[in-house]
Amino acid sequence: MTTPINFQEKFKKFSDHWSPRVIAEMNDYQFKIVRIKGDFVWHQHDDTDEVFIVIDGKMSIEFDDHTIELKSGEMIVVSKGEKHRPYAELECKVLLVEPRGVVNTGDAGGSLTAPDDIWL
Amino acid sequence: MTTPINFQEKFKKFSDHWSPRVIAEMNDYQFKIVRIKGDFVWHQHDDTDEVFIVIDGKMSIEFDDHTIELKSGEMIVVSKGEKHRPYAELECKVLLVEPRGVVNTGDAGGSLTAPDDIWL
Numbered sequence: 001m002t003t004p005i006n007f008q009e010k011f012k013k014f015s016d017h018w019s020p021r022v023i024a025e026m027n028d029y030q031f032k033i034v035r036i037k038g039d040f041v042w043h044q045h046d047d048t049d050e051v052f053i054v055i056d057g058k059m060s061i062e063f064d065d066h067t068i069e070l071k072s073g074e075m076i077v078v079s080k081g082e083k084h085r086p087y088a089e090l091e092c093k094v095l096l097v098e099p100r101g102v103v104n105t106g107d108a109g110g111s112l113t114a115p116d117d118i119w120l
Numbered sequence: 121m122t123t124p125i126n127f128q129e130k131f132k133k134f135s136d137h138w139s140p141r142v143i144a145e146m147n148d149y150q151f152k153i154v155r156i157k158g159d160f161v162w163h164q165h166d167d168t169d170e171v172f173i174v175i176d177g178k179m180s181i182e183f184d185d186h187t188i189e190l191k192s193g194e195m196i197v198v199s200k201g202e203k204h205r206p207y208a209e210l211e212c213k214v215l216l217v218e219p220r221g222v223v224n225t226g227d228a229g230g231s232l233t234a235p236d237d238i239w240l
Binding site for chain 1: 121122123124125126128137144145146147149151162168169170171175181183185186188190193194195197198199200202215218219235
């Protein structure tokens, strides 16, 4: 039986930052929610575009030559291979869409690397 | 330059129902917004899952053996080959995610079939 997924209900199930949780799969793509706060690492995903949709709050993404601000009700597509650094002064709730198996820190690795297939 | 896409700003650009507009592409997937009101046709997509995310309002999707209600801040994945019929009593604003080339009426065709690649 197909049932609706409520973003805010799912967000209540965890509180840590920079650790995406899978809430749905469509074909070989995953929908993940993540709470972000503070600075992430510069990184890129060499094999795929990546979508950020802000559910609640606001965030920024720094690129090589410009920075964008993204607020609730807005989305952005970060292109394959595009170096970027997400950050948020206050906590921001985000929905990510990307192929199954994408690691959050891309080519950069490091201590903010999260497991890539944790389901809520 | 990568720029944010604001859902409500995009919705202001059209007013007709059941005619999805493409607002972004990620790899070979498209993000489309659509205003829905009234009854759609029973149909299925034999080659792909399909995601509905409600941006504003509420809608229902009837399946063979149950009906779900979906409201703002909720999403659902309709599985490949799953027969379904969306409807909304009052106008509802929806974000769809599906592979490039998907036709809205799937296998059913008919007068509600919309062009599949109209960009906003």
